[in-house]
Amino acid sequence: MNARTTIRTIRQRLQRGAAGDTGMTLIEVLVAMMVFAIIAMAVAYSLTLTLVMTRDSRAREVAANLAAQQIDVVRSLQNVFSVNNGSTTQTVDGITYTVTQTTDWVSNTGTVATCGSTGSLLQNKLVNVSVKWSGMDVATPAVQANTLLAPSGPLNDQSSGTILVRVSGSTNISQPSIAVAAGPDSSVPGNTATAVNPAPTATDSDGCSYILKVVPGSYKITIGTSGDGMINEKQQTTPSKTVPIAAGNSVLQSFTYDKAGSITSTFASNSGTSGILFPSNMYASFVSTGGDPYSAPVTVASKKATTSLFPFPSGYQVFAGTYVAGTPGTAPTCLSVDPGAWTTPNASGHVGARGNFSATKPGGPAGTASVPMGVFTVKAPTTGRFLTAISATAGATVGDPGCATPMAYTFTTKTTGADMNLALPYGSWTLYWATTSTTTPPLSQTIAVSTLNLPSGSALTGTTVFTLDARAP
Structure with a gap:
């Protein structure tokens, strides 16, 4: 074999070896795809998190505005008794916001209760506004806003008393629009109570009715009207209770009353x-x-x-x-x-x-x-x-x-x-x-x-x- 033939043979072998290295193996392809997927997932997660945080931040901003708006509404009301528990919904840019308002009376002793409490006088009304929205994360807290309302005039005085009436149903849910009547209890000897004027209003959305500045004595409180389909836990359709009230004091009288x-x-x-x-x-x-x-x-x-x-x-x-x-x-x-x-x-x-x-x-x-x-x-x-x-x-x-x-x-x-x-x-x-x-x-x-x-x-x-x-x- 001469030198020329030898060189040609070597060149042919080298060319065959180079041809075998021109592509990628299956393992190399899989590794490359996995690296790409990890990078793509990280980028997608980052983008998604950014979008969610942006959406949540915007929704929270809208919720804060709605809460502040509701606080401004209750502050503008002249009658503090018209501010009660309630819930409304509002849709902004495709997101539904639920605005929930809860109220409680704060007494002169610092007691907080829905309709007030026995032995303490109504002083201010605490209003809490909570806003949630559709799609919010379960771990995300609701937006909160609070205010304290003061009545336009005194609700109590030292020479008269206050009767607070609360009506709730069989599962302790407040019962609104229940008629309330009050007057002197004729069965009490020497009773000093007088006719109630103005007449008590029906219970509000919190199940409360307020009888303010009554002359001290014993009053018969009756709720409901005949034929309204309601009944109390003692199977009475128009239940009554006698409430003694002293000057400068208040008494909360609770009733359980529901559809029969x-x-x-x-x-x-x-x-x-x-x-x-x-x-x-x-x-x-x-x-x-x-x-x-x-x-x-x-x-x-x-x-x-x-x-x-x-x-x-x-x-x-x-x-x-x-x-x-x-x-x-x-x-x-x-x-x-x-x-x-x-x-x-x-x-x-x-x-x-x-x-x-x-x-x-x-x-x-x-x-x-x-x-x-x-x-x-x-x-x-x-x-x-x-x-x-x-x-x-x-x-x-x-x-x-x-x-x-x-x-x-x-x-x-x-x-x-x-x-x-x-x-x-x-x-x-x-x-x-x-x-x-x-x-x-x-x-x-x-x-x-x-x-x-x-x-x-x-x-x-x-x-x-x-x-x-x-x-x-």
Whole structure:
């Protein structure tokens, strides 16, 4: 091989090696793309953060202007009582701003309260304005502005008193536009109170009404109007309270008042017997976890009756009979009607239990309750008579928890000689007959238990007393 051939061979090999190094490997491409992506993400994040901060800064500036504008509005108002809680929305450049205003009275003792407080006099009104906007970061605080308003004239003096009224609903939400009436309580001996002039205004959006500069004495405060569909926690439609007021002092009187709810109860729900007769003076009892037990008359038609009630969030347990006598708030006087009071096990080892809670909603659809009762048959009674059941005392071993205030239930359907199916609340009873519809028939006109077909588990005490047992299997 000559030198020329050798040189050509070497050149060819070098050219082939150089040709193999003209491109990039796959790894080199991936590394380059990753470096580019990191740089691009950093740049994109920086741009996005800048845009967000710019948008947030501009939104905060607009919010600050809206807050200051609202503060100027409340400062311009002549009547400090017209400045109340509220919320409005406003859209600026496609962003929705929510302006929320909250107010509280600051008393001469430094106490801060929505309607004021007992024992302290109204002095200034604290107004807080808070502004939020759509799309704001959850960690971003709202824009706040505050001011203190002073009434144009004195609200109190040393020779008169101030009555503050606050009305809230079942969930403690303020109740606006509730009528408020006030006047001297005539039931208080030696009362020095005089007619209130001007008359109190309805509650504002904070649920407050203010009765200023009244002559010292005892005043009867009444809220609501008949037929407004409202009710308080004691099941009263136009509740009243007596407020004594001294010179130079103030008293806050709070009411709980809301749209009435209702429960439709199905009575004798445990019986499939047809043609059941219910007492014409039937009562039902309603027990909640938030208020006092309540017994009310019910008119049962096709086994159902609907009762208007205060809408406690927990609802009510319902059972037939008069659990409490008199006004709401009194202690139970007839435990027999309460299935949960039958705590002594019967021969089968069973005890009584109340039904489930039935929900009530303010002004909403009626809740439903199933109410078991004692259902029995009077076999072929003499025609032309009225039947009345009166609470009786059971034998010591029966397990009836007792009824301290006896009940008397009358059936106004006259007997025709055919069997009659009757329903009564749980407890012990004596059945009477009379030729007139009455709850106090002569005691000699009793009906023997031998003429009755009683439900399983019923107990007998003598020849006239029978017990309708709540301890069902």
